[in-house]
Amino acid sequence: MDRFRFVLYRPLQLVPVLFGISLVSFVLVQSIPGDPVRILLGVRGTAEVIAKVRAQYGLDEPVLVQYFYFLKNLAEGEFGRSIIYKTPVLSLISTRIAPTLFLLCYGVLMAVTIAVPLAVTASINRGRWLDALVRSYSTAGLGLPAFWLGIVLIIVFSLRLGWFPVSGYGRGFFEHLHHLFLPAFTIALALSPVLIRNLRASLLVELEADHITAARSRGLPERRIFFRHVFRNSLIPTITLLGVNIGWLIGGTVVVEQVFSVPGLGSLMVGSIFARDYLVVQAVTLIFACGVILTNFLVDVVSVALDPRIVL
Amino acid sequence: MALLEVQDLAIEFSSKQGPLRAVDNVSFSVGAGEILGLMGESGSGKSVTCRALLRLLPSRQARIVEGAVWFDGQDLVSLPESEIRKLRGRAISMIFQNPSSHLDPVMTIGQQIAEPLIVHKGLSKAEAKNRAVELLRQVGIPDPTQQYDAYPHQFSGGMRQRAMIAAALSCQPKLLIADEPTTALDVTVQAQILRLLLDLRDQEGLTIILITHDLGVIAQTADSVAVMYAGRIVEQGPKSELLRRPMHPYSEALIRSQPELANPDEALPSIDGQPPSLTAPPPGCRFHPRCNLAVADCATGHFDLVPVAQGRLTACNRWQELRDAEGENP
């Protein structure tokens, strides 16, 4: 259990990165040209409100002090107010985060469901036409624009076949499943090529590994060898890859949410950019960065659990 | 009565330059309880031969083109895959040169030993675990109950090889094929592993085919020896006689180039030239381009293994000249 001790001290190691992230978000809003009060309030408020905001963000102080005010506000969960929605940014985010998380998990699960059988088929049939087929898909699929893919799926499955709604999130778990099917499928189709390529490559390495020959020499059935020995070993690099790709995946979700009008963080961010609702943009950016850090941390925990050799 | 008999085995690999005959016309037999040392340089075909016995060659590249392997009244070469799988691990087992890469890194040592017991003998997990702990003890792993849950990377090289032996022996096979089992290990550990193999033979009646390029290993362990060169067996015989009086110039040169056997005052003799390419092996005796005793006849005709004395076989036509040369220069 010593190998899991990093769970305790990793958060400490992350402190500088978290500072950096907050600094970047701070600089982002600082560099917007114009009156900061306007940025924060959107409209010219009463003198009283303006004074209150100036005090809260330390706008009369030097920049460095303003940064400390910013950190202090963050620590208190104070992300400011949205000038469009007229609500605290934090509550806005808390209502928008669920669809995004749902979509991300749904998409990743679907991607894995697509990628694993295809990669396994390809690796077992190495060099034959099935392998060539899977390889073509996984190479051509690297350049699939998620937004276009979403549109093509809408044309086929919503407009032509009428199987799925064009947009929205629905109410309750099963409606979510139904409404988010096409968005999740879009994400899955865009993500699976990377997964297939990686998993196929590591399966091929593992299939030829010495310990597989050794397992064969002990007369173990091929099926057992594949699942107990080959597959388990191949999974580790693929899980690491999922972690590396989480940032890319979040980017994809932002676009896909926009295509399917999913009321998540991504469409909130895009909408806020056009509305110049900067505090929302800043907060969503921060949340996404924290999501990446958290995911990488979880991936580390899973890798350590799967591979006894890894010591962090 | 031989436990295993190999007859005229030939194996071809596909390569860009056409088929490559890695093993050609190889015959030998192993008696029950015997340790046969199969000796030769790397690339001589000894590993390929032994993997072919269990049909573990990569099916994509390698093919057994001729010959038969008789074991328990069955020809392993013509046996269907499902039947040969039943023999693997149960009747014939194998251990390998590099124990660290031949053990599954993400499975505990104990599970890997218990796995064949569950699959072949249908033991329950608990029974298999008890038996695996027993096996760990038998191969000399201290504190086996604890070590059952260890992973391969937590073991030393020697311990890993012991664990691999335990996994190979879990279903009590009659024959163990040991492919360079000590090559990757320190000298002191080598001796321990060889000792273990000898004990297993003495106590359990295990038959062992020991593949090695190391004459020292042969000298310590084997009962009889077969020497391979360029895909063929060139000489075969009881160990002590073969080492004392080789009957093929290649074995003779090998023995003389061993540091521990050489005269410390002389430069260490080595064999000139390179082993031949197997895509275009030299005609006649494959060793003749590097042989001191070669005459014109050596470059033509067949050089099959023929019996020349009690238990001794050689593929050299001029083995008597070799004995004479030996006699002149003891």
Added chain:
Amino acid sequence: MSAITPSPVTLGLGGRLGASKSLLWGGGLTLIWILLALTAPLVAPYDPTAQDLTATLRPPSLTHPLGTDNFGRDVLSRIIWGTRLDLAMGLLALVTPFVAGCLIGLISGYFGGIVDILLMRLLDVTMSFPFFVLVIAIISVLGPGLASFFIAVALVAWVSYARLVRSRVLVLKHADFVLAARSLGYGHLRVMLRHILPNAVLPAIVFAMSDVVITILLGSSLSYLGMGVQPPTPEWGVMIAEGQNFLATAWWICFFPGLAIVFVALGFSLLADGLAERFGTVE
């Protein structure tokens, strides 16, 4: 060495043949697109922005092979002209981050010390942001447009190159030939530029090929969202966004520009694969 490992000769040759196949196809495909971009005025049958309100939303036909959009503009001509912008977005946007990233990685890896530590922190921070999210956040500050896109990519994309080159430099600076060059009395600059950089830059070049794919996808996505190239300029993402309103009646407006993106990306992906196999670089 046991003799059983699959003959390295056969595998090596097979691998190299496969590599040259990827290189050939990828190179050929990419070349065709670049030629198309260069000769757009000659090849395109119509003016990409000329409206023909008598021929709107026409399905693919002989006069308009890929149909027309809601303003009667020829989709094929717009795609051909769009090649210029989308290739430029993928290729030109990466020039600055490539050069800057390689140099920063080189200096940081070679000299180490406090500069290197700070750089590593900066890399950690930048990589914590989802690439796409950080780019649109920067664009939100700079305002939409192609120039903002180039700046945003430059600010974010150098990180991968710096990291790749740095890790190579860390290995190379202890390599025998570098120590030999140092012992001959060559200065740091000469050793860095003449001896280390040429050896360290290869993985960065291979990565750049797949980065082109990412950047083209990014650029067209941004234009689709309305943050990149602005209509009526013919750009593939813009075309897809404009066509989205006519999905039910005129699928071709959206469909073909997306296909163009897929095939441009395919060319560079194959190129990346071919180079990676050829030079055996790891990601």
